[in-house]
Amino acid sequence: MESAALRPLCTLAAIFLSACQPREPASFNGYVEAEFVRVAAPLAGRLTALSAQRGSLIAAGAPLFVLEHEIETAAVSESQARVERSDAQARNLTHGQRRDELAAAQATLDAARAALVQSESDLKRGRDLATAGFTSGAALTATQARRNADAARVRQLEAQLRAARLGAREDEQTAAMADTAAARAALEQSRWRLAQKSVASPVAARVEDTLYRVGEWVNAGNPVVSLLEPGALKLRFFVPEPMLAQVQPGVVVQAECDGCGAPFRATVRRVASEAEFTPPVIYSKENRQRLLFLVEAWPAPQEAPRLRPGLPVQVRIPAP
Structure with missing residues (x-):
């Protein structure tokens, strides 16, 4: 009887003890x-060099692979030549004509001035003769016209010489500068494309896998090396x-x-x-x-x- 009465108490005690134990x-x-x-190149090309080896530890910036880049190298050379030509043209527009051309223009002006001096002398003498009654009015008018033509010729040559000493107009110089900037931008693009053909590791890691072999064609954006x-x-x-x-x-x-x-x-x-x-x-x-x-x-x-x-x-x- 006592054992039967104690059985429920023992059951409750066991439940409480199990609840107290850690789960x-x-x-x-x-x-x-x-x-x-997964490291890839943004441009396509044939794989020419693969420095990464499976399982090797590499530092950030270490070379991984190289794609063929003959076309990109030629494009850089062409863009560099375009920049040099644009620079030369822009500099040329800031200067006047060459020294020999300016000397020839100065000589032409000197000859015109000498002719004007002669015309003015002839005009003075013609006026004196016309006053004394030795020449007609028509002859004096012709001498006056020749003197005016020589004076106009001198003014024309003086203006041409001043323009020869100046550079090109401001609009032309601005256009030349814009051409030079465009050529430099094209050069930077060519250099960027060339740089993308030689890929380095972006992180320090272990080479988990290489997905291409030297000589195979790699499409743009396809991973070549997998790093961990x-x-x-x-x-x-x-x-x-x-x-x-x-x-x-x-x-x-x-x-x-x-x-x-x-x-x-x-x-x-x-x-x-x-x-x-x-x-x-x-x-x-x-x-x-x-x-x-x-x-x-x-x-x-x-x-x-x-x-x-x-x-x-x-x-x-x-x-x-």
């Missing part, structure tokens, strides 16, 4: 995934809908894998906003476990060397 953390299977840096940075590994696993509250970003989980040593920690950074697998059933309380959400957690950089992409891992989420 085991939930465990989920997942895998390691890498975020590769030391901290570019993450854990991917799936949790059911009731566990979402326990795996919010910032939560630290524990993980372990075969052959990678002691368990390590990783920090949750992303939880998918939509279920990865949604069965075509009513969302009842019984089938919530069938809604799985992707979770991504990043291990510390010092843990990355012992992990490999695709490696299966077991992730434990701490109990609330």
Whole structure:
């Protein structure tokens, strides 16, 4: 009788003791995934050199590969010649005519001035003769006309000489400067295209894979080398809908894998906003476990060397 009476009490005690014991953390299977840096060239060409070797560690700025660039090299030379020609034309418009041309214009002006002096002397003598009655008025008029023509000729040559000493008009100089700027811009484009044919590593990383061999044609934008940075590994696993509250970003989980040593920690950074697998059933309380959400957690950089992409891992989420 006493034992029968004590049995309910023992059952309650066992329930309370089990409630006081710490709950085991939930465990989920997942895998390691890498975020590769796939390096490509924006231009197409045949692969002529491949410096990157699979598995090697390279520094940022180290050469990776080179595509054929004969056409781009010729384009740079052509653009450079266009710039030099445009510069020369622009400088020429800022100066007057050459020294010999100015000397010839000055000599023509001197001859015209001498002719004017002679015309003025003839006009003075003709006026004196006309006053004395030795020449007619028609002859005096002809002498006056010749003197006026010589004076106009002198003014014309003086204006031409002043213009010869000046440069081109301002509008012409502005147009020449614009041509020079356009030529320089074309040169920069040619140099950029040439630089894109020799590709260097953007980061310090390990060469995970090379996707082409020397001699093969590479289309524009196609990756040639795949790089893996030391901290570019993450854990991917799936949790059911009731566990979402326990795996919010910032939560630290524990993980372990075969052959990678002691368990390590990783920090949750992303939880998918939509279920990865949604069965075509009513969302009842019984089938919530069938809604799985992707979770991504990043291990510390010092843990990355012992992990490999695709490696299966077991992730434990701490109990609330």
